[in-house]
Amino acid sequence: MPPLGLLLFILLTLVCLVQLYYYGYFFRRLAFYKEPAPRQQSLQHPVSVVICARDEAGNLTRNLPGVLLQQYPTTNEVIVVNDNSVDESRYVLAELQKTYRKLQIIELTQEAKLIDGKKFPLSIGIKEARHEVMLLTDADCVPATEHWMFRMQDAFAPGIEVALGYGAYHKQPGVLNKLIRFETFHTALQYLSYALAGKPYMGVGRNLAYRKGTFLRNKGFASINHIPSGDDDLFVNKVATKENTTVVIDPDAFTLSAPKQSWTEWRKQKARHYTAGKYYKAGHKALLATYTATFLLFYPLFIASLLLFDWRLALIPFLSRLIVQGIVWKKAMTRLQEADLFAIYPLLDLWMFFYYLVFIPTLWKKPGKWK
Template identity: 50%
Template sequence: MLDNPGEIALYFFATVAGIQIIYFLFIFSRVAFYSRKFDLDHAPEGPVSVIICAKDEELNLQKNLPLVLQQRYHQHLKPTYEVIVVNDNSEDDTRYYLRSIEPGYPHYRHIEIKQAAKFIPGKKYPLSIGLKGAQYEHVLLTDADCKPSSTYWLSIMSQGFTDDKDIVLGYSPYHKKPGFLNKVIRYETFFSALQHLSFAMSGMAYMGVGRNLAYKRELFFRHKGFTSHQHLASGDDDLFVNAAATRKNVGVVIDKQAFTFSEPKQTWGSWFRQKTRHMSTGKHYRFGHKFVLGLFSLTHFLFYPAFIAALFFPPPIIWLALGIFGLKVLIQSIITYTAMRRLEESDLFKYSWLMDILMVLYYIIFTPALMFRSKNRW
């Protein structure tokens, strides 16, 4: 029995820190030490359908769609992929732009949706229409505001499909901009990717990000699309992956030439609303996924308070607590820095410990999103 409050505080802190160390050593290290190389010159280029859903995205499409249409993905000088843009009831001039570029790209077409689907909010209905209209079995999804990092994006992402991989997860960072908000957004995006990509490589894929996500049409229709969660505005990416993923059917592609960059939110309010909407789907994950994610988040949240509590006790408690703290800091720093380099986010490392402390506030602010319904909108 532990009768000494100092020993109780130390053992509690050691348990919290130990769980965190296990996550970093055995799960998050998979992104940090990802080593697969991709062939840019002799890769098999089977047919792929790229699908983009757009709603009032004329300016973003003008900027980014040509980069999708000009991918190096050809056989005998002919594109071996198609690009489908689903225009979902846009009120700007999106439809006129989409029509104007059709003559120049034989591998491109667009679908007009002129009537909203009742009781199916968000982009699940237009995405389903795009998937039904796709010619090819392999589909790659991105958004109108996403810019491929290179002309090899499609080629590298398609290499994620192998005989046993039905889902391919990519990385979609945000553009670097001045200001603290941009660093917070980019760090949160990095941290989310560190988790979901590492868990996927550990055989526990629980989500994907629709800005850079691929899967097979057969898998989509076998799982009846978005039927089980069509009443939710979000979840066209993470809830589908959560339901369709197995321990073996998910591949991960990490390559700087296969990223898709997005424009970050410019105000705290707009970012808060975006994160609240996205996180509201977490309560619909499988129980096992919620448990492992919840355990990490809980111990992450408790780490600093537990450490501070242990410092109020005299030696040897305080020295042991400092040693445990230093070990955790060392392991986390090595894996975080290596993973940031892998994901081309190494400029964020100097802010990483400040961001790690601020994650305590992040949990406090966004945890309610896991318990309450979000508004159903794009």
């Protein structure tokens, strides 16, 4: 039987090769993504924007005008479902409606029994929408530019039913802000790259679009109504295919959100999001689990190989992964306008090891409530 040190080095090499496969087959697709050739004539679909809000008076005041002031010449409407708010949301929306005629308000005054999260208010908003192309975002989000609506709807060529966008966070001082933005980038690196590889598995409700007909044909959220989260990623996981899904990576189509200001708030937010992962399709769970498992094994195996084997040989897989990762992350971060994070990318990679250790156990916890 080979010595323990050699076995550990062999395992390190195998884990490194799996990681390099993910970078070479999946993640390079986002990093080196080339915009499709422009159409001779851009598409201009009628659009319904749907936003759910509960006790979001401050966010509605700050962010909703950015949605209402989009430069889009074709018919569009903005629907806000005010879900049992007890703050000043009703009055904020009423004042905005006086200025913006396309703002439609739906007031919900009763809770939906046995339907967790925001799926019920979102379903109401979608069913009330007048147009086929629906653009979804959150009350705490603002479009990065006045061309967000145009860029997102332009993705709906014939046959396209789902368009995945990027929901970024505002850049602020501090370590927490960098970690939140990096985790958001790392998640987007996966779901956008997988979609480009023909394996779409999720989207984010901060910036997502699909056809109303797709929603109705798949009976909305009926199969996931018992899960507090999942109105975005689980629905996409159910309906998205290689043929009917596209991505929109134009910076004009990004949205921006205010990040959490404390570690506790962020941890609660991420724990709630991770509980939906166990409901993904088996193939998607296998892909994600393999990547995460090899990510978690890499550093312990590297340290063990340094101590119990030849440290010079142990550096070969370590540096190979670091170099390939650096090339891909640099390009992808630049594309998603997160290039300032690259200066500390080795530290951020190490951080993700501890991040996974903290959040993987939440997959088996009972999800918390939306609000």
